[in-house]
Amino acid sequence: MPATPDPVRWRGVHHLALVTTDMDATVRFWHGVLDARLVATLAVPAFRHYFFEVGPGSTIAFFEYTDQELERFAKPAGVPYAKASQFDHLSLHLPDEDALHRLRDRLKAHGCEVTDVIDHGFLRSIYFSDPNGIALEASWWTTDPTGRPADHADGRLFADPDPVPAVRELRENGALAHTVATRLVDGVIEDLRREGVELDRPSG
Known part of the structure; x- marks a missing residue:
């Protein structure tokens, strides 16, 4: 059911734009470890911009700026930090419990630290980080609230x-x-x- 009589026809997230200081490591993690296919790249003198598919029509995109010093930080999901006042973590959607366990095993096989499965009631999740220190989560809905009246x-x-x-x-x-x-x-x-x-x- 739409939120308003004249609904916006959302089709998911087109892309979420994040920042990396090492695009090569980012490609190796997102494409190689997470199996999020690199589907598009562009570059201008000021930056590179690469896109990784996380679902039909949905991508995570990274900027790598040219000759720009950036202050990096890393934080766990759900822990407040003054320098991350507008972004906490990114959760990627998986279809079921089996997919969650298979991703956890895949991360461990690539030497990536990952939590146990956390039961939040209407969703279950694992938590890990990418090479840029971005806090990541993978989740599946145990009770899916989307696509039906709330x-x-x-x-x-x-x-x-x-x-x-x-x-x-x-x-x-x-x-x-x-x-x-x-x-x-x-x-x-x-x-x-x-x-x-x-x-x-x-x-x-």
């Missing part, structure tokens, strides 16, 4: 005992009372100003 009163899937107001509105009224507006560049400009960088604001 029951916001179903405690198996909506388990927050004190949900945010938007969820209460959906549960009680079946719709949101209001949405929020966003701006295109102001947040970026504010972040840069904190680092001592001033940009000319576009006119108009």
